[in-house]
Amino acid sequence: MTTIDNGVNVQALLDAREVLKGAPEAAQFTWRASAKWENGVHSTTRIQNFFGLGQEHSHKSEAVFTADHPEVFAAEDNGITPIEYLLVGLASCLTAGVASVAQNRGIQLRSVESTVEGNHDIRGILGADSDVRNGFNDIKVTFTIDADASKEDIEALVAQSQKRSAVFDALTNPTNVSVEVA
């Protein structure tokens, strides 16, 4: 069997799974972001630190995200809209999942591309119709994958990546969100 390499250290993940089975407290992570209002609907969010495996960690460098609204919303368009960040999260999470599952199943990937479309009726956020929700009505993800595998095996990769995706779960299932004023 030729060695396949998608650049995912699956052994480390499998080892972590075994260790954390017996140490659920170490598996508790907290991800953090800090946002600051700039002007108008323009804000900047910074991410650097997170907690996990019983201690504080720091990303190699701080990541800065600019959010704004487009000009058709009468804004300055300094960055993508907040709801588009959800698409970033979903696409990158599913893509990471495809690579990991492929590595674990011995499938060499050549290219993995996807498009994500979220359908959004903005009458909800504008308060124009109380029957319309604020968030996406639905999201459609389309993968185009070139790999040494049958169509069926590729479909199974994509299905398994959804099954183990944090963002897919966060978007498809309700989460308790508490927002407070400090």
Place this chain on the structure above:
Amino acid sequence: MLERGEVANSWRRERWDSLRLLTPNWQSRLPGHRYEGPDPDGYMTMGEVIEFIERFATVTRAPVRTSTNVTSVRRTDDGYRVTTSCGEIRCRAVVIASGACNRPAVPQFTAAVPASVVQLTPFDYRGPSWLPDGGVLVVGASATGVQLAAELKRSGRPVILSVGEHVRLPRLYRGRDVLWWMDASGVWDQRHDEVDDLTRARRLPSPQLVGTPERRTLDLNALATMGVELVGRWAAVRDGSALFSGGLRNVFSLADLKMRRLLDTFDEWARAHGRDAEVDPPERFAPTQVPESARWQLDLRSGEIRTIVWATGYRPDYGWLDVPVVDTKGQLRHEGGVVDSPGLYALGLPVLRRRKSTFIHGIEDDAREVIDHLTRYLALS
């Protein structure tokens, strides 16, 4: 042999009226005892199962003590002290054969369901006439869930079925019962130490099968055709509304893919063993139809749903077992039925030693090996 009630007690008291075995009659075999009736391809009713087991108890002259409820099993210096409703027994070894389905498992948020909605588990359910009129939400799409959803729909009620991960199977494949394939191809004989992910194999929900005289398939497409509304896995209750997962399409894909893979295994086996001529040609089934838009919310106070049936699985009850061999998830710690306490054994649990462990005919091979271990233990200790 201690039995809390009568022989075949759970088949008498913990099953709904219309239930038939999922396995065809010819598969119902116990050591030296098999179905000998006129319909080998049929499925036993509960009455027939009770008769079958009773007859086995009689022919084998099994030393069954009925109406003897075990309330405690404790370790002693040289074995176990078993306390029962009929007194105490001291013994060197104990075989736990109380099964994996002693209590219906229900999610924690049942308490958040408004009181106006009647909640039932399969242990409370006998048939549609026991339910109030009006809509029913069946939660869970394993064998129990699909069977109850179909029966309730036929009774004229609007039925919504909440679907999580499930196991899809056709009743017949290439003209044979799908369980014939499981048996003949050796899938059922796969041993616990050969299974890739044993924990997952042991947690696998029962397949979407029903035993009917028509030998019909009861998958989600069949239910949708009957008019059962499919929604995602029930995730939470918020402000009196049930919230369902938006991931329905993926649980369909997973089940479709797994079914196809299993059918591929059958085809390969038939080809490799020269069995293609005795069965019909290979076939593939239409993917599970995804509803135009599955709702992810249901107001439980609106009256649309009068009853919830929790078909969310079962769990074992080891409340009487005063030996520290149960893990944090409530499952017995054992290796192929050899429990983590000398002289303590188990039989009849999911994939105990083989994939077929929980089927009636699956007990024979497991029992032989477990009892071998037990007799060696008794000889040495």
